[in-house]
Amino acid sequence: MRSAIIEEIYNLMKENGNVYFLTGDLGYDVLEKIEAEFPNRFYNMGVAEQNMIGVASGLALSGKKVFVFSITPFVTMRCYEQIRNDVCFHDLDITILGIGSGLSYGILSSTHFSLEDIAILRPLPNMTIFSPVDEIEARLGMRYFKNHHHPLYIRIGKKKEEIIYKQPYDFQYGKGVIIRPGKDVVIFATGPIIGEALSAADLLKEKNIEAEIINLHTIKPLDNDLIISESQGKKLIITLEEHGIIGGLGSAVSEVIGEYLPGNRVMRFGVEDKPINIVGSQTFLRKQFCLDSIGIMDTILKELKTY
Amino acid sequence: MENNTGLTNLAREIREDIIAAVVPNNSHHIGCSLSIVEILTYLYFKKLRIFPKEPKNPERDIFILSKGHAALALYCILQKKGFFKEKLLDTYDQDNSSFPEHASSGVPGVELSTGSLGHGLPVGVGFALSFKNDKKNNQVTVLMSDGELDEGSNWEAIMFAGQHRLDNLTIVIDLNGFQGYGETKKVIDLSPIGKKISEFGWNVYETDGHNFDELTKTFDGFEKNNRPNCIIAKTVKGKGVPYFEGKFEAHYMKLDQETKDKILSEL
Numbered sequence: 341m342r343s344a345i346i347e348e349i350y351n352l353m354k355e356n357g358n359v360y361f362l363t364g365d366l367g368y369d370v371l372e373k374i375e376a377e378f379p380n381r382f383y384n385m386g387v388a389e390q391n392m393i394g395v396a397s398g399l400a401l402s403g404k405k406v407f408v409f410s411i412t413p414f415v416t417m418r419c420y421e422q423i424r425n426d427v428c429f430h431d432l433d434i435t436i437l438g439i440g441s442g443l444s445y446g447i448l449s450s451t452h453f454s455l456e457d458i459a460i461l462r463p464l465p466n467m468t469i470f471s472p473v474d475e476i477e478a479r480l481g482m483r484y485f486k487n488h489h490h491p492l493y494i495r496i497g498k499k500k501e502e503i504i505y506k507q508p509y510d511f512q513y514g515k516g517v518i519i520r521p522g523k524d525v526v527i528f529a530t531g532p533i534i535g536e537a538l539s540a541a542d543l544l545k546e547k548n549i550e551a552e553i554i555n556l557h558t559i560k561p562l563d564n565d566l567i568i569s570e571s572q573g574k575k576l577i578i579t580l581e582e583h584g585i586i587g588g589l590g591s592a593v594s595e596v597i598g599e600y601l602p603g604n605r606v607m608r609f610g611v612e613d614k615p616i617n618i619v620g621s622q623t624f625l626r627k628q629f630c631l632d633s634i635g636i637m638d639t640i641l642k643e644l645k646t647y
Numbered sequence: 648m649e650n651n652t653g654l655t656n657l658a659r660e661i662r663e664d665i666i667a668a669v670v671p672n673n674s675h676h677i678g679c680s681l682s683i684v685e686i687l688t689y690l691y692f693k694k695l696r697i698f699p700k701e702p703k704n705p706e707r708d709i710f711i712l713s714k715g716h717a718a719l720a721l722y723c724i725l726q727k728k729g730f731f732k733e734k735l736l737d738t739y740d741q742d743n744s745s746f747p748e749h750a751s752s753g754v755p756g757v758e759l760s761t762g763s764l765g766h767g768l769p770v771g772v773g774f775a776l777s778f779k780n781d782k783k784n785n786q787v788t789v790l791m792s793d794g795e796l797d798e799g800s801n802w803e804a805i806m807f808a809g810q811h812r813l814d815n816l817t818i819v820i821d822l823n824g825f826q827g828y829g830e831t832k833k834v835i836d837l838s839p840i841g842k843k844i845s846e847f848g849w850n851v852y853e854t855d856g857h858n859f860d861e862l863t864k865t866f867d868g869f870e871k872n873n874r875p876n877c878i879i880a881k882t883v884k885g886k887g888v889p890y891f892e893g894k895f896e897a898h899y900m901k902l903d904q905e906t907k908d909k910i911l912s913e914l
Contacts, residue, residue, distance in 0.1 A: 380780050391769045391803035398773015401758070403705075421763055422800070426770055429760055430752060 341497045341532070342439060344475040346370055348482035349407055353378050360399050364389050364410035366439070371409070389414050393422035393434075400432035405489070411445070412438035412454035416461060416493070423491075428464040433489040437496060441471070441531055442582025443611070443625040444498040450616040454495070459587025461493050462560050469559040471495040471530045474504045477557055480511035488513075495531060495559075502535035504555075516563040518570070522550035525640060526570050529580040530556045530589050536626065537580050539633035544640065551640075559589055567596045571604065576643060578607045582631060585610035607643060609636060651859035657727070658688045662887045663914045664723040668739040671904040676748055678885035678897020680720035682823045682856070683790060686880055687724045689862045690788060699729040702755045708785055709774045711759050713767025714792035714821060716898075718750035721757065730756035765798025767791065768818060772804045775816040775875075788817045794826025797835050808875045809848030816875040817866075821856065823884040825895045841879050849877045856880030888914070 350373060353359045360381045361374055375382045385392040389410060396406040408415060415438055416423065427434050438457060445452035461467055470485070470492060472478035478496070485492055504519065519534070520541055529537045534555055541551040554570055556563060571577045577597060579590035590608030597606050611629050618628065626632045630639055661684050669677060690710060691697065698704035712721050719739065726736050731754070738744040745753055749762030761767050771789040778785045795801065808816055820840065824831050832838065841851040850872065854865040862880075869876050884898070885891025888910055891900065902910070 383776075385807065386803070388803035388807070390765070390800035391772070391807055394766060394769020394800065394804065395773035395776060395807070397759075398770040398775070399777050400773070401770065402774050402777035404777055422766065422769070425760065425763055426766055 341472065341475050341478045341501050342370060342499055344478050345437065345482055345494065345496060346374070348479055350374050350377075352482075352486055353381060356405070357381075358404050360396075360404050360406045362392050362396055362406065362408045364392050364408070364414055366410050389419040390422050393419040394426055396434050397422070397426035397430065397432055400434050401430065405433045407435045407437055409437045409439070411440050411452055412457050412495070413452065416454075416457050420460060423461070424464055427491050428466045431466045431490055435485065435492040435494060437494050439496050439498065441495045441497050442533065443622050446622045446625055447619045449619050453616065455584040455611050456587065457493070457495065458559055458581070458583050458589060459591070462587070462592065464491070467491045467493060467560060469493050469495065470557060471559055472557055473530075473532055473534045473555055474501050476503065476505040476508060477511065480508055481557065484511055484513055497532045501532040504534055504538070514558045514561040514563060516566040517555045517557070518552065519555050520551070520553040522552035524550045524574065525576040525578060525644075526552045526554060526574045527578045527580055528554045528556055528567065528589065528593050530559060531582055533580060533582045533626070533631060536631060536633045536636060540636035540640070543633060543637040547641065549640070549644065556589060559592060562592050562596065564596050564600070567593055568600050571597060571601055576607060576640065577604055578609065578640065580609040580631070580636065582626070583610055584613060586613055607640075609639070651863070654685075654688055654692060654859045657692060658684050659887075659914060661688060661720065661723050661727065663911060664726065664736070665719055666888065666902070666907060666910050666914065668719060668723065668736050669902050669907060670740045671907055672901050674719075674740045674748065675899050675901055676716045676719065677900065677902070678891045678894065679714065679792070679823070680717045681885050681887055681891060681897070682882040683717055683720050683821050684887065685857045685859060685862065686790065686819055686821065686882075687720055689859055689866070691724045691728055693863070694866055695788070696786075697728070697756070699756070702730055706785065709758055709771065709787045711761070711767040711771050711787075711789045712750050712757070713761055713764070713789050714795055715750040715761030715763075715767075716748070718746075718748060718757075721750060722746055722754060725754065725756040728756070764792070764795040765800040768801050768804040771816060771818075772808050772813060775808070775813040776811065778815055779813060784815075786815050786817065788819065790819045790821060792826070793820055793822045793824065793831050793837070793840070794834070796820070796837055796840065797826070805844060805847050805849070812848070812873040813875045814873045817878065818875075819878045819880055821882050822879050823882045825884050825898065827898070830895065841877070844877050848874055850874045851877045851879065853879045853881070856882035857886055
């Protein structure tokens, strides 16, 4: 997914001389082509994220379209006030490329995980949050956002994510996608972890439970209409994300349900609210937090039995 | 040396405007506005290429007030230059005003909303980089406070600007010796500031921030060596109004109606 997005940006930089790319001293084996071809529009800002966002803002205020790149916590938390005051309050054409969504930096440990990014970026005015499921959707989004001139955060995995879409589809800004119909329960999910939801739905089908899977690739603005329409008549409303349980997609969907369909319970899958002291592959870590297909299935079955 | 009487008179008028705009018993940040009057007067009436009727003209020089708490002085200057109708400032610091106490880019002529310190310089660096790459002559000036230099973001920006030789960028440090909760030399003593900044590849000049002859000489005397420029302007907090002059509390002190009237009659 990361390489696909970088390739789309490379193409954009080729056709538009107004596009800048800034990195916080990361991007080995990914950014070399952009650096070589656009030396006056590519800058390694050093390990200095506050300045990176400030410089991006000055560039954008002078009419440039700017991409900033780093590992998610570094490019969102370290420089959060710059994103709030300089980028969002001034509604600038800056795209934050956050690498390593959720637990994808598995063995690098919790300093590199991104489990709070949606929670902190969602309240910022003018901010859009795009969380693609796979390479195909990432490319569709990048092509759409070429003409989006406002703050944008892209929640990017790392590499070799499972391919969910076999071919391009009609991508629409702020509109969720039903990727698997089902009448019993609905799972609203975002990002590459949708793969686990689809496998869980296969397992649930064997138990005669039909799970509808909805891909909410844009977390802000959120597709309220789709959330409301697909939640009605379901035995269970579920959210799934590779993000902390507080403040992410689960919270966002709960706000909509609380407001428009009060009285319905929302069951949120996410990483528990505790420091993480274990490491391992992304697959291993998902299992630890019940975010793998079997964990998801088991938890849903248990929940349905209590009804 | 040319005669700067005109600028001196303007500076006095700006001080009058500052005091006049103050809402009795409400407004603060008066002392820090008074200390930058000469610097702003010099920049806006002599140095910067600006277009009051077209504030966003692409040929304009960029000025960023990074010490956003001194916005009142900037608003008074912009008013005097005709960026907006004079009456607007009658609402300063009042309910539903478009003139907040910290600089707002909603005001014509204000490039960047500031208030949290350490934001202006990185943004100024971005402007300077953009102009340099586009081979444009626009100059970028950022006015900062000395206390503000505690923020690490400034040093990130200082290092980057030195590395990339952004000679179209100038910072002016308003060295009034006070910061939010004490004297700068007692909180974090950065002296000699000039030496620290010059080590990162900048030209550094020291000047009297209230003296137009010195300001002119300094701004006109930049070396042409592809380095960014830093002017350390020694100033007095609350300058020009004895009620505030030289006092740490001038950052927070308010005026009652009687004192306000007295100051105005003396100016």
